[in-house]
Amino acid sequence: xxxxxxxxxxxxxxxxxxxxxxxxxxxxxxxxxxxxxxxxxxxxxxxxxxxxxxxxxxxxxxxxxxxxxxxxxxxxxxxxxxxxxxxxxxxxxxxxxxxxxxxxxxxxxxxxxxxxxxxxxxxxxxxxxxxxxxxxxxxxxxxxxxxxxxxxxxxxxxxxxxxxxxxxxxxxxxxxxxxxxxxxxxxxxxxxxxxxxxxxxxxxxxxxxxxxxxxxxxxxxxxxxxxxxxxxxxxxxxxxxxxxxxxxxxxxxxxxxxxxxxxxxxxxxxxxxxxxxxxxxxxxxxxxxxxxxxxxxxxxxxxxxxxxxxxxxxxxxxxxxxxxxxxxxxxxxxxxxxxxxxxxxxxxxxxxxxxxxxxxxxxxxxxxxxxxxxxx
Amino acid sequence: xxxxxxxxxxxxxxxxxxxxxxxxxxxxxxxxxxxxxxxxxxxxxxxxxxxxxxxxxxxxxxxxxxxxxxxxxxxxxxxxxxxxxxxxxxxxxxxxxxxxxxxxxxxxxxxxxxxxxxxxxxxxxxxxxxxxxxxxxxxxxxxx
Numbered sequence: 001x002x003x004x005x006x007x008x009x010x011x012x013x014x015x016x017x018x019x020x021x022x023x024x025x026x027x028x029x030x031x032x033x034x035x036x037x038x039x040x041x042x043x044x045x046x047x048x049x050x051x052x053x054x055x056x057x058x059x060x061x062x063x064x065x066x067x068x069x070x071x072x073x074x075x076x077x078x079x080x081x082x083x084x085x086x087x088x089x090x091x092x093x094x095x096x097x098x099x100x101x102x103x104x105x106x107x108x109x110x111x112x113x114x115x116x117x118x119x120x121x122x123x124x125x126x127x128x129x130x131x132x133x134x135x136x137x138x139x140x141x142x143x144x145x146x147x148x149x150x151x152x153x154x155x156x157x158x159x160x161x162x163x164x165x166x167x168x169x170x171x172x173x174x175x176x177x178x179x180x181x182x183x184x185x186x187x188x189x190x191x192x193x194x195x196x197x198x199x200x201x202x203x204x205x206x207x208x209x210x211x212x213x214x215x216x217x218x219x220x221x222x223x224x225x226x227x228x229x230x231x232x233x234x235x236x237x238x239x240x241x242x243x244x245x246x247x248x249x250x251x252x253x254x255x256x257x258x259x260x261x262x263x264x265x266x267x268x269x270x271x272x273x274x275x276x277x278x279x280x281x282x283x284x285x286x287x288x289x290x291x292x293x294x295x296x297x298x299x300x301x302x303x304x305x306x307x308x309x310x311x312x313x314x315x316x317x318x319x320x321x322x323x324x325x326x327x328x329x330x331x332x333x334x335x336x337x338x339x340x341x342x343x344x345x346x347x348x349x350x351x352x353x354x355x356x357x358x359x360x361x362x363x364x365x366x367x368x369x370x371x372x373x374x375x376x
Numbered sequence: 377x378x379x380x381x382x383x384x385x386x387x388x389x390x391x392x393x394x395x396x397x398x399x400x401x402x403x404x405x406x407x408x409x410x411x412x413x414x415x416x417x418x419x420x421x422x423x424x425x426x427x428x429x430x431x432x433x434x435x436x437x438x439x440x441x442x443x444x445x446x447x448x449x450x451x452x453x454x455x456x457x458x459x460x461x462x463x464x465x466x467x468x469x470x471x472x473x474x475x476x477x478x479x480x481x482x483x484x485x486x487x488x489x490x491x492x493x494x495x496x497x498x499x500x501x502x503x504x505x506x507x508x509x510x511x512x513x514x515x516x517x518x519x520x
Contacts, residue, residue, distance in 0.1 A: 183456070184456050188388075190475040191476070192388065194477070195391035199391050221479075224477060227475065250502050251477060251483045252479045257486060
């Protein structure tokens with residue numbers, strides 16, 4: 001008899017003694033044997049704490065017969081995938097005579113792995129001495145697989161989200177750069193166009209050419225203000241007509257340095273979609289420019305600007321006290337042409353009237369309702 | 377006033393020069409890069425300067441501005457991108473935003489002339505975005 005054989009015989013004897021302590025019809029032993037829960041009992045008083053008893057469910061789970069199991073330490077279930085830290089914890093618990101519950105990857109006789117929810121508990125006699133260790137096993141491979149699948153799926157979903165977020169922020173950054181670049185070029189081009197007109201107007205000796213260039217310049221500059229104001233606000237899709245009119249008129253009259261032309265304002269913010277900004281800007285430019293030009297010749301007067309929202313409509317009113325003057329027929333016709341075209345585009349109606357000594361022009365147009373309270 | 381123009385777009389610089397000369401000023405120099413601008417400022421000691429932020433060597437106009445402020449030369453930025461200007465305006469009186477209009481420029485120029493010569497009670501024209509300290513100065517003198 002070899003040493004191994006003899007120690008396995010000892011283990012079998014210990015198992016037999018354990019059974020002998022119970023009568024054959026002992027319901028506890030019967031339950032232990034018959035339960036579907038895989039269970040083993042080990043004897044720490046023998047060298048290497050061998051299995052002295054295992055039930056049928058344990059053999060079904062592991063593929064080892066009871067014969068093969070008795071006398072062996074249960075590390076025979078370990079394999080390459082068993083985590084050393086978990087094994088160390090189990091070893092420590094047995095040494096400290098404590099119970100332990102842990103999840104460990106074990107291997108069947110045929111080498112196939114299974115996830116084992118292991119529970120080990122010391123069994124003490126009435127004196128408190130540990131006589132046996134009891135261990136139950138539960139194969140939760142299905143659950144573990146699902147958990148791992150879920151974790152994998154979640155991790156790959158997280159990776160995908162991170163990737164998409166990175167792509168989006170890169171795209172947004174590129175777009176912002178592009179918008180700024182285009183804005184910069186548009187602004188520079190508008191100012192270059194204006195500079196060319198001004199330079200030529202300065203150089204020409206012909207007053208008619210100069211005058212024509214200046215009227216073209218005024219219109220180009222009205223569009224320049226639109227471009228500037230659109231990109232000054234955070235919301236580039238909205239344009240404040242009141243803000244535009246105030247700046248245009250203040251600078252137009254301010255640049256003249258004529259103290260005899262007075263400005264009065266009655267304006268509140270009216271936001272229009274960016275697409276309507278240019279036609280509205282040109283309309284205001286034509287009306288105000290006309291009043292200012294007449295004021296220049298006439299020796300001053302008062303210009304009143306009114307911009308407000310009125311029952312879902314927008315009202316622009318330019319009133320001036322300049323005396324009506326003979327005008328350049330061609331210029332006036334061209335100005336009307338621009339006015340009418342722009343008015344048609346934004347469905348605006350233009351009414352002119354003479355109220356006492358004042359010339360009054362009222363422009364009404366339907367505009368979308370925006371919350372203008374937040375704008376200022 | 378003797379004025380320095382710092383602008384890398386030749387046509388814009390040319391037209392600004394004409395405009396300023398028409399208003400009775402003298403242009404002491406035109407610079408297209410920050411190095412050139414600093415050199416001209418040191419040599420010609422202008423009384424005022426117009427400074428574009430984006431120059432041939434990049435967005436170096438702020439740097440030029442700080443140099444001018446160090447020399448005690450008042451100036452304004454002329455730029456299409458106000459967001460580039462630091463909170464303290466690098467010592468500038470303010471900024472004229474591109475694309476400015478002829479009227480806007482003349483209106484701002486009139487204010488600058490009076491401000492530099494000591495008249496601080498004028499209302500700030502809409503075409504000039506004032507530096508915080510200018511806003512305060514004019515407000516104080518308005519109230520007084």
